[in-house]
Amino acid sequence: MEQRRSTQLCTSTQCSTSGNSLFDIADPTPGLLIAHAPKLGVGGDRCLIDASFTVGRGEDCSLAIRDTKLSTQHFRILCDGHECMIEDLDSTNGTFLMGLPVRNQMVLNDQDVIRAGRSVFVFHKDASPLVHAQYIKRYGMAGKFHTDVLLMQLFEAAASSRNVLLAGDTGTGKELAARALSAMLGEPEEPLKIYIYNAARFASREEAVSTLFGVVPRFFSGVDGRVGMIEQAHGGALFIDEIHNLPIENQRMLLRIMEDGKTARLGATKSRAVSVRFIIASNMGGKTRGLARDLFARLRLIQIPPLNERIADVPAIFNKLLRDNLAQQSVDVEDIRPLFKGDHYEALCLSDYGDKNIRSLVDLVDRITTRIAVGDTPEKTIARIFGEQFRDCPVVQRQKSNSGDIGRSIYEQNKLLILTIYRECDEDTSETLQRLKTSGLSCSRRWLSIYLEKWGAIKQ
Helix, strand or coil: CCCCEEEEECCCEEEEECCHHHHHHCCCCCCCEEEEECCCCCCCCCCECCCEEEECCCCCCEECCCCCCCCCCCCCEEEECCCCCEHHHHHCCCCEEECCCCCCCEECCCEEEEEEEEEEEECCCCCCHHHHHHHHHHHCCCCCCCCHHHEEEEEEEHHHCCEEEEECCCCCCHHHHHHHHHHHHCCCCCCEEEEEECCCCCHHHEEEEEEHHCCCCCCCCCCCCCEEEHHHCCCCCCEEHHHHHHCCHHHHHHEEEEHCCCCCEEECCCCCCCEEEEEEEEECCCCCCCCCCCHHHCCCECCCHHHHCHHHHHHHHHHHHHHHHHCCCCCCCHHHHHHHCHHHHHHHHCEEEEEEEEHHHHHHHHHHHHHHHHCCCCHHHHHHHHHHHHHCCCHHHHHHHHCCCCCCCHHHHHHHHHHHHHHEEEEEEEEHHHHHHHCCCCCCCCHHHHHHHHCCCCCC
């Protein structure tokens, strides 16, 4: 396994090299991650933030970035220990928070997206783990922030003797994590061969159980004798996805195999010795619901966060998907990548990944690369598909306004601001009023309700 490398981290006074272990981190420290930039500056791509933190092109900034669209001092973040505020420093091109212009001082929330110049940033209330964990080897996984923390957890699991439970929502990349873990398990030699079993894909319980454990002939009516996947995986790793779909009694059979190292086909009188590393996955969020409690207690839990909790990795995941898809289409990625600008990555970071997760990025890339492969003009294809995919995104609205397609009045600007904050606050009226006040727009509860009903945001 390759060693972790030291990381450059910025403070508001200097950049220094830290060799601290992730486990030396005690107190949460806010930080800023550079999700996209034309060129990184002297401070690297991640910084911890103290009381006053400036970002710009000037070398005297806390974080200096070689972005010609940035002002010498572009924006500042102020933290008082309880919350952090962002303010624009009279920059030429403005600063945008969650797609909207920064006016006065505005409160920063975890995972907020900041746009300045051509660069896109993501604010984290606690960036310490992301600053202090970096890996060079990727194992086919994209993203350099949260992915590195996950790779570190996988490496520690590989070094232990325990079997693993990967918990995370559908579409978070559990199979990719399982493949990375199997590769680590085989190092420094060859990766362990991985076998994949999905407990949810079978038409009947008999088929699901016999496929996993094996069965002697005529034990089940209509099911032929077969070798189970546990036997097939001898000497390798077995990834069992959606384990909660397997009946509890069969999960306990699985636990006995883990403990004894022996398996028997259903209906057989003799057992067979097996050496298998089990990687279990569940989309139940790390809860015991649907899992046998004794099995859950004996697994090493690794939680894989949803994409809306690792926004800073979205551009890198998108770029990897784009590169892989274009290669399949025999299109040179270097001819296409320069066409994606800061606006595109900002829109990607602002998208709602609550339900869509990585699959939404896969679908988007498929649409783009398919049209390019059949000969459509790349520039027009990208503009059209992004315009359709993110039509309600403030970035697209801002582009149209800047191009003269839409001349929004103050009323329209305030409407967009109110609706955006209302959605960000999960339709909580009290929190929306507080956020609006912080943004410099005061509104009574009564009139807020009237306008939200008028705009169709709430039902009458």
